[in-house]
Amino acid sequence: MDLSALLTPEAVKVVGDVSSKKRLMQSISEIAETMVNVPAHRIFEALQERESLGPTGVGQGIALPHARLSEIDKIMGVFLRLERPIDFDAADRQPVDLVFVLLAPLETGVDHLKALALVARTLRNQALCSKLRANNDPLALYSLLTESEATQAA
Structure with missing residues (x-):
């Protein structure tokens, strides 16, 4: 499994208009809606439900929100670079500006x-994170993410 299997260029965005974790989850849901053909409100509910179990801010300005949805049949990713970092209840209390979301089928098992x-x-x-933070072009961000894995595998 590699990132190019999880992420499409259309699923990479630079976002400047979010001011809270809830608004970020709404934006993620709206972006993912067309990709996975699931209503945004359903994606939002699933992400919020997972987040209620414990924050997915992993530290160093990175968050990895994820949820399982019965309506999808493969794992899909969305990557967002936030122009203004937001509080995400991360363990290190640092605001988040890099967000990689995973949406997986309900019965995905260990693949998730x-x-x-x-x-x-x-x-x-x-x-890699420094390069991602320094770039505003979604296609360049996609390339950085997918090329990074190729160089790590070599």
Whole structure:
């Protein structure tokens, strides 16, 4: 499994208009709605439900929100770079500006965890995160994310 299997260029966005975690989840849901053909309110509910179990802000300005949906049949990702970091209840209390969302089928089993581990491992690369933060072009962000994994595998 690699990031290019989870992420499409259309699923990478630079967002400047979110001021709270709730508004971010709404934006994510609206972006994902057309990709997975599931109503935004359903995606929002699933993300909020998962977030209520514990925050998905992993530290160093990164959040990995994820949810399982019975309406989809494969794991899908959305990547957002926020122009203004927001509070995400991260363990290190740092505001979040890099958000990688995973939406997985309800019965995905271990593949969901493998995808989450892949994303976490990729975003642990501080040089990559610096490049992501310095870029405003969604296609360049997509390239950085998908090329990063290719160089890590080599």
